[in-house]
Amino acid sequence: MPIASRDFRELRLDRISRDFGQTHALRDITLTVGRGEFIALLGPSGCGKSTALNCIAGLLQLSDGAIWLDDTRIDELGPEARGFGMVFQNYALFPHMTVRRNIGFGLTTQRRGKAEIARRVDEALGVVRLDPHADKLPGQLSGGQQQRVAIARAIVVGPPLMLMDEPLSNLDAKLRLEMRAEVRRIHAMLGCSTVYVTHDQEEALSLADRILVLIDGQARQLGTPEELYSHPATPAVAEFMGYRNLLDSAAAPVDGGVVISIAGARLQGTAQGTHGTIDGPAVVAIRPEDLVPTPDGPIAATVEIAEYHGRDFYAVLRGDDGSALFCRSPVPVRAGDALRLAARPDRVLVYAAPTP
Amino acid sequence: MSSSTLSLRRRLRERGLDGVTLLVIPGVVFVLALFIYPFLYGLVLSFVPKQGGALANYATFFTDPFLYDTIWTTLLIAIPVTILNVVVSIPVALRVRLMRRQRLLTTILVIPITLGTVMVAEGLLTYLGPRGWLNRVLLEFGLADSPVRLIHNYWGVMLSLVITGFPFTFLLTLSYVTGIDPSLEQAGAMLGARARTRFNRILLPLLLPGLTITLALAFVQAFSVFPSAILLGAPSGPTRVISIAAYTAAFEQFDYSMASAIAMIMAGMQVLIVVALLAMRGLFFRGPASTGKG
Numbered sequence: 117m118p119i120a121s122r123d124f125r126e127l128r129l130d131r132i133s134r135d136f137g138q139t140h141a142l143r144d145i146t147l148t149v150g151r152g153e154f155i156a157l158l159g160p161s162g163c164g165k166s167t168a169l170n171c172i173a174g175l176l177q178l179s180d181g182a183i184w185l186d187d188t189r190i191d192e193l194g195p196e197a198r199g200f201g202m203v204f205q206n207y208a209l210f211p212h213m214t215v216r217r218n219i220g221f222g223l224t225t226q227r228r229g230k231a232e233i234a235r236r237v238d239e240a241l242g243v244v245r246l247d248p249h250a251d252k253l254p255g256q257l258s259g260g261q262q263q264r265v266a267i268a269r270a271i272v273v274g275p276p277l278m279l280m281d282e283p284l285s286n287l288d289a290k291l292r293l294e295m296r297a298e299v300r301r302i303h304a305m306l307g308c309s310t311v312y313v314t315h316d317q318e319e320a321l322s323l324a325d326r327i328l329v330l331i332d333g334q335a336r337q338l339g340t341p342e343e344l345y346s347h348p349a350t351p352a353v354a355e356f357m358g359y360r361n362l363l364d365s366a367a368a369p370v371d372g373g374v375v376i377s378i379a380g381a382r383l384q385g386t387a388q389g390t391h392g393t394i395d396g397p398a399v400v401a402i403r404p405e406d407l408v409p410t411p412d413g414p415i416a417a418t419v420e421i422a423e424y425h426g427r428d429f430y431a432v433l434r435g436d437d438g439s440a441l442f443c444r445s446p447v448p449v450r451a452g453d454a455l456r457l458a459a460r461p462d463r464v465l466v467y468a469a470p471t472p
Numbered sequence: 473m474s475s476s477t478l479s480l481r482r483r484l485r486e487r488g489l490d491g492v493t494l495l496v497i498p499g500v501v502f503v504l505a506l507f508i509y510p511f512l513y514g515l516v517l518s519f520v521p522k523q524g525g526a527l528a529n530y531a532t533f534f535t536d537p538f539l540y541d542t543i544w545t546t547l548l549i550a551i552p553v554t555i556l557n558v559v560v561s562i563p564v565a566l567r568v569r570l571m572r573r574q575r576l577l578t579t580i581l582v583i584p585i586t587l588g589t590v591m592v593a594e595g596l597l598t599y600l601g602p603r604g605w606l607n608r609v610l611l612e613f614g615l616a617d618s619p620v621r622l623i624h625n626y627w628g629v630m631l632s633l634v635i636t637g638f639p640f641t642f643l644l645t646l647s648y649v650t651g652i653d654p655s656l657e658q659a660g661a662m663l664g665a666r667a668r669t670r671f672n673r674i675l676l677p678l679l680l681p682g683l684t685i686t687l688a689l690a691f692v693q694a695f696s697v698f699p700s701a702i703l704l705g706a707p708s709g710p711t712r713v714i715s716i717a718a719y720t721a722a723f724e725q726f727d728y729s730m731a732s733a734i735a736m737i738m739a740g741m742q743v744l745i746v747v748a749l750l751a752m753r754g755l756f757f758r759g760p761a762s763t764g765k766g
Contacts, residue, residue: 175658195661208659212677212757221673222663255759273663 124276125186126150127172127309132181132191134167141167142333144181149277149309156324157313160356164333165313166205166281172311173279174198185276196225201270201308202279205286207262209254215265216241216250222273240272243302260291264298271306278303278310284319296322317357321345329353347388351399351467359401359465360442367398367466374466376400379435381414385464397469404430406463407443413458417441422449433457518733529733539734542714543741549626549701549713550694553633558687560638561645562679566671569649578646581639593632593703597623600631628704629711633694641690648682649675677757684753688746695742714738 127149134142142164149155157165170176172183174195183191190198209218219240223233241247244264254262263283270278283299284292300323303310314320320327321341329337329344337349348354355362365376367387374387374394387394407415417433429449433441443457484490521528533539568574584592598604602619610616622628652675660670698715705711714734722731 173658173662175661195658196664196666199664200662202659202662204655204659206653206655208653208655210656210659210674211759221660221665225664225666225669253759269659269663 124151127277128184129168129172130182130184132168132171132183133179134164134171134176135179140333142171142330145328145330145335147328147335147338149311152307152309154303154310154312154323154325156320156327157311157330158317158320158327158356159315159330161315163330165315165330167333168330169279169281169311169313172277173200173202199273199275200277200279201273201275203263203266203270203281203283205282207254207266207286209262209265209269211254214251214253215246215257218254218265219269219272221269226273236272240268243271243305244268244298259287260295263287263295267299267302271302271308274306274308276308278308280310280312282313282315285315292319299323329356331356348401348465349388351401351470354401354465354467358403360404361400361402361407363400363439364469365398365400365466366396367394367468369393369395373461374398376464376466379415379417379439379441380437381416381435383414383459383464384461385466386462387466389468394466394468399467399469401465401467402459402463404442405444406459407441407457408459409443409445409447409449409455410458411456413456415441415457417455417457419449419451419453419455422451422453431455514732514735517729518736521729521733522727529730530737532730533733533737539717542712542717543737545711546695546697546713546715546741549629549633549697549711550691553630553637553694554641554687554691557634557637557641557690558645558683561642561686562649562683564642565646565649566675568646578643581642583639584635585639589632589636589699590703592636593700596628596632596635596700596704600628623704624706626705626710629697629701632700632704633697636700637690637694640693641686644686644689645679645683648679648686651682652678680756681753681758684749684756688749691745691749692742695745696738714741 129145129147131144131146132142133140133144145168147155157168159165167176171178171191174190174193174197178191181191182189210221213221216237220233220237223236228236237250238247241250244267246261246264246268249257249261254265257265263286266283280299284295287295296319299312303323312320312323321344324341326338326340327344328335331352337344337353339347339349344353344357348357348359351359351362363378365378367374367376367385369375369387370384373384376383376385376398378400383400385400415435417435419431419433421432423430425444427446429445429447431443431445431449433443433455435441441457443455445455449455481490518529519526524531568577571577600606600622602621606622607616607619610620611618622631656674656678657670660674665673696715697713698719701707701711701713701716705713707716715738718731718734718738721727721734
């Protein structure tokens with residue numbers, strides 16, 4: 117491996133917090149990033165995920181807590197002393213330097229020899245497949261190429277940890293898919309740990325080994341993509357993970373689960389959380405694709421808006437009791453159609469309503 | 473017939489010429505009447521001396537040390553002041569960029585510009601004078617044995633040019649500094665560059681084009697110093713700047729032709745230095761100080 121990562125076992129965030137004046141941007145985040153692991157910090161905008169990344173980078177001071185790299189406490193060190201690689205949302209390429217000089221910047225600050233810099237820059241250019249553009253200025257490159265320069269510039273020094281701040285959010289849809297694969301490929305190739313900030317759940321699911329969901333500056337759930345997708349810990353996380361149908365209801369325990377009533381129909385669901393069952397006020401979460409049009413389904417609803425999405429239809433419906441429902445339908449639906457909907461009990465997630 | 477006039481109008485509009493373009497006329501008239509015409513008038517006048525051939529005024533200027541020395545006197549004041557103002561502006565602007573109450577500080581710094589050079593010179597005359605506050609404090613605390621001479625010499629002019637010139641260079645520099653994307657410095661830090669390296673290799677190269685413009689403008693301002701050279705300086709000796717020579721020729725010797733010639737030489741010097749600075753600027757990177765779409 118030409119660009120070798122330095123060895124470390126784990127990066128530990130120990131109850132880190134960051135305040136901006138009166139607002140708590142980040143509260144008590146604890147996370148351990150193992151060697152070679154790909155962690156995504158996922159959350160809506162303003163949730164504190166970029167703040168968390170900047171704290172790890174050293175660009176922001178902590179208000180409380182500590183950051184450890186194995187047995188070394190690093191949260192007192194400046195960013196230049198930590199030696200992490202960072203890819204910025206706006207790329208932050210030096211506009212007055214050629215691609216080659218941009219990529220070599222980190223090596224020149226380490227006072228490496230000319231020959232070594234040239235060799236390692238060439239390797240990095242090869243990794244991101246930018247060899248023909250080595251002598252251009254960043255302004256002459258497309259967005260995707262600039263992003264690859266930014267990645268090359270960060271990996272060329274062989275950082276033990278890569279920090280990425282929404283690196284793909286400025287790219288168009290097609291390029292984003294390409295670059296996502298590229299990020300995955302480079303991560304696998306270098307084997308360095310990565311902390312990746314994104315607001316796009318699809319991006320997090322497809323890239324990360326583990327995902328930390330942040331909402332309002334607090335950690336809401338840490339888990340593998342499968343865990344988050346199938347078993348979000350709270351209704352708020354569920355909403356963010358694509359459970360479009362979030363309905364207030366009342367739950368009663370039955371054999372093998374709970375029974376809830378939504379949109380005027382009774383439905384069997386699965387209680388979430390540690391209690392195993394729920395008796396009383398509840399919140400029900402169902403993905404649009406799990407709410408399937410079925411001729412004898414328990415829920416009756418009328419289609420209000422139908423969107424054609426290529427492989428299926430996305431419909432906004434109104435239940436008998438007036439509640440809004442969202443479903444995906446493989447069969448064509450049109451506004452005004454009356455549908456009956458059903459959902460598998462294991463795909464109907466029931467949460468105890470938060471006590472006020 | 474009407475179709476051809478229509479197409480003419482359309483063709484003009486495609487080149488950006490339409491009814492709104494006419495609004496440029498008052499501006500053009502103004503510039504022609506108040507700048508171009510007096511300049512050309514002065515230029516012609518300078519070649520019609522009281523006696524001798526067309527170049528007699530210029531010959532006199534460059535043979536009489538009392539006259540041509542004013543160029544060096546002026547440069548000796550203008551160049552150090554310009555460099556000092558710009559060099560001090562950079563760290564101040566870098567610091568102010570990070571401040572929350574930027575506007576308050578900026579307002580305080582701008583006040584000297586609005587007061588004008590005469591007012592500042594008058595104020596300094598009293599403040600720095602032998603019985604002024606500065607000398608009283610120095611004497612009271614035993615920091616000086618006798619009043620420090622800061623007026624009616626080189627330093628008086630220098631100080632007044634710093635006070636009136638600094639806000640100007642500072643504001644320009646601040647606008648250039650804030651135009652640099654802060655994430656570039658952060659990227660430098662993430663790549664192991666300490667503050668000094670970040671300044672030398674990232675900030676300074678991106679600032680240089682703007683700083684050259686600032687230098688050029690500040691120099692022109694300092695080179696045409698007049699009120700403070702008279703009020704605070706020694707106008708017959710060390711601060712006999714070129715504008716004083718022009719003034720003497722025009723209003724003491726009533727030789728408008730000679731005064732015009734001196735004014736032309738002054739303008740020539742300024743153009744020379746500004747052109748030299750702008751030519752240097754061509755060597756620097758001049759693109760935007762940020763990349764990406766962020």
